[in-house]
Amino acid sequence: MQSDYPPIENHGLIGDLQTSALIAQDGTIDWFCAPRFDSPSVFASLLDRNSGGYCRIRPERDDVVARQLYLPGTAILITRFMSPEGVGELMDFMPVTGKEPTDRHRIVRVLRTVRGHMRYTFECKPAFDYARARHEVVSHPQGVQFRSGPHRLNLCPVRSEHVGDAQITDHAVRYTIDAAEGDDGGLILETGAEYPPCAVPPEEIWQLYDQTRSFWREWVGRSQYRGRWRENVERSAITLKLMTYAPTGALIAAPTAGLPEQVGGERNWDYRFTWLRDASFSVRSLLGLGYHDETRQFMYWLRDRIADSAPKIMYRIDGDTDLAEESLPHLEGYRGSSPVRIGNDANGQLQLDIFGEVMDAFLRASDTGLRPAWDGWRKTVQTIDWLCDNWSRPDDGIWESRSGREHNTYGRVMSWVAFDRAIRLADRLGLPADVHRWSAARDAVYLDVMNNGWDEKEQTFVQRYGSSVVDAALLYMPIVGFVSPTDPKWLSTLDAIDRHLVSDSLVYRYDPLQSPDGLAGNEGTFSMCTFWYVDALARSGRLDDAQLAFEKMLTYGNHLGLYSEEIGPTGEQLGNFPQAFSHLGLINAAMKLDSYL
Template sequence: MSQRIEDYALIGDCETAALVGRNGSIDWLCWPAFDSDACFAAILGGSKNGCWRIAPTGDITGTSRRYLGNTLILETRFETKSGTVALVDFMPPRGKASDIVRLVRGVSGKVKMRMQLVIRFGFGADIPWVRRGEHGALLAIAGQDMTVLRTPAKTRGEDFTTVAEFEVAAGETVPFVLTYGPSHLDPPEPIDPEIALRETEKFWDDWCSRCTRDGAYRDLILRSLITLKALTFAPTGGIVAAPTTSLPEKLGGARNWDYRFCWLRDATFTLLALMNSGYTEEALAWHNWLLRAVAGAPANMQIMYGIWGQRRLLEWEAGWLDGYEGAQPVRVGNAAHAQLQLDVYGELIDAFHQSRMAKLKLDHESWALECAVLNHLAEVWDHPDHGIWERRGQPRHYVFSKVMTWVAFDRGIKSAETFGFKAPLLHWRTLRDAIHREVCNKGFDAAENAFVESYGSKLLDASLLLLPAVGFLPPSDPRIRGTIAAIEKHLIRNGFVLRHDPREVSGETQPVEGAFLACSLWLADAHVLSGDLEKAQVLFDRVAGLANDVGLLAEEYDSVARRQTGNFPQALTHIALVNTAHNLSAARHGSEKPAMQRSK
């Protein structure tokens, strides 16, 4: 039986990341980077598709795990009748090569252990050629990829896998180090696993010491920030939405997408989460990634890019993988990169404005790029698009998309006025006002007393919760209050907010899925802005309470099955958690600007 999504923990080296199951098995790893082919893909198939398990051979009477302090060093403890053993897993910050270190430490008694290494490059399809190298190193090679296993444990081949059986007593440590390298080069040099452990601990301790957040939510915020740092591709500053692909939004369903890319949509919330927590260096790196990624003709701007800024993210299906609990298809790449989604223009300009307001030192070319983007947006803002949720049907006039085009011109105007930039302000003000009127006239349903998903629709959409946050209308406006009330009436299931309206109105149908966790936090933010802190607190606590035993959250939650669903861990969920925690703290203490008041 497969592990539940929430049974996994994350380790990483800020260039890629692996998922470690509660059972001691690494079931997902793309090497050498987030967007590389997976060499462990068991989470989307089975052990035959690649995994690396280290666990006791006998009956396990108890299992517990934790991160060691404020680090990404995972310790899993297995209790058996003969003793207790700790498995310490981590990936050192990237040196010349990428390593996974697994230390088997005896805690009490003596425990018989088994190590099973199944390397399958090419998303679980390619069985490598395995041979012995110098000093007992075990090399696995297929095509461009090579891994090197170094351990004092005696290993042997068994049915196209590498196994080792050994015993560890109290006070003893048996190390395993698996290193990636290009197959045409010499094997990477070995590392000292104990030194690597100390250096990794220092890296995370030093990084966490820069966090400026204190108070009741510090631990929760810090774990989310560590996760966000782990999802950052250090060479470029790009942040992936998740390290996984095709973990289903609905168990057994077909809404399985590749999230190992960087979405412009997350830009502003990411910046706010980082800047409000003291991480201006990471915020600037993210801003500079945005600048490089969108450079070029504004008409060619995409909603997402690769970690290096790649633009062609062609989608294909890995038909040999069964899918997580049978959820088909397994997709690699994401065809939504070619969609027109107008809201990303507002996200981009808003992110640049927030960066300036935070006094980040921006590239002098930033304003010229923004002007080019706004000039293009002036020509296309009234086009239908595919919306924030990347619907793959016919384009529509989505209300949130239109609101974010308003945001684009609004922030452009504010930046020009605040910083003295040259701009066609009269033209931008005219467009801003025209968009506002159109949205209020065509995107508001008087009978429902709420803004709706798209022009002419009767359905709602959780992205409408962001209208007061971006400053489109004040929280006290009756239309905003009506929208929040309608969403609470129609989009909440078992205490959580759905992103799509579950009703079927006039033949319109919506995707079936779990609750999108960021949306519940957006509702909490809307309540903070409206002054209803108790409602906000209940929602925040409800979402925070879903985090697994090591503080990680997926994209969605199936409140019927009571399971996390979707790609994992999800950057947007953790970003929203950080921002809502900040908003609640600021509102209760009245000393800080709430993070979501982006119009200021």
């Protein structure tokens, strides 16, 4: 039933920089993939409450109030259970892995009773390979192992006299824990282990806790942000770090798949991949916060993608391009939202804007002294030369419409950015290129947008040539310097966006009724676009409006400061969660406001 599903926003995120897990406010791990972000799921009850798989620790009482918070400056999630009988705390974290890919990943669940007495129920029922693979449960003297083909999941309890006898079936493990004030317990879930499970000494748990806390606080301490929204920016930065695959530096768009943009609808996509656009946007955020090492690592990954003869719009975190889309009909989908999709066929689309975002990232990275090697520059030159011949083609657009290709204004604007940044990079670093050809192409694109992307009657730039509708992607025009933020053409466009796409400071990316995208239904407001709106308002001199819109947007974050892709009519979060696009937007908007206030 739909009521069995927690709201999307009622979750916290933990991770180890190679994969991650979502934990609901009732103490349930209802999404976890291993060994990588884009691997098949082990727990997926977020997409099917009955058969998706889960791991749950919760009090037996029904009158418990649950609250979640992060240990400040870390990715350690604390779920507090409060009742008249007692208060318990569940601390969840994943010890950070190294930069070498590994199958071994651990979720540590530490259970403490801080007041009175509590009785907890523990249940673990994995469902390997998106609940397509069967498994068996094997009991060992000091733990339990779930086996499914080559896959293993060890359940290693902390030694405690309060753990009762486990009830083991073919598919699940269940037991109770009695704990009085001051008692500590818990367990470790471990994937990829080549040995039987064994009980964990309490001191090992706390050693892992200290190491994880130290890692995150040291990383956060490197941030150079000192603005007025430090807590929000810090949480967004940690969230982005949690979505970064350490072995390659690739940033995924979101750690989930199949969460709907409209509950009950078909707009359910897999976002566990790296979009060149999203990841390029991250360079601005990372550099603004002072994270130069992360910027460099990602730029190396990006350089290798540009070296492809025909860059894709998205990749797997290891650079693979096999993202074939398929549906999982055996999963009912979040609150009946089907089909549940894995993979993403949008990978085959042509989106000309990605070249602008990539070249803007290259130019910004050069500020840190990162200079392209000769082979990398040759590939970049080939890419820009290709764009000289192809910028006038219709494309699928930034929003990955499945209704066919159009002459999209945003694609043209970002093609201009690609030429402009490539010219600057060649001049700045003294690198050989046909700058005259690139300059001619840049000017041709600019005139093309002014002649065909402007609607004289409506006095606005438009979403696509020949139309009269606006698109929130136009908000990026002054951000990249295509137009002055005080140009009358831009100010009238901003007014049109206010009229047609803004609802109480929240921004829709487009109107599906006016701009059919090949899919049924509607969607919520797009959080990234709202943060772009804040930036555009500030640049255009509407500083009070910008600050108010930003402060309102902060109220739509969940209880932990996390954002999904979209916001629904009553403030609910929609789409995959949390969303890198949204958190990148928050950081950049905060830094822009700080520069004006």
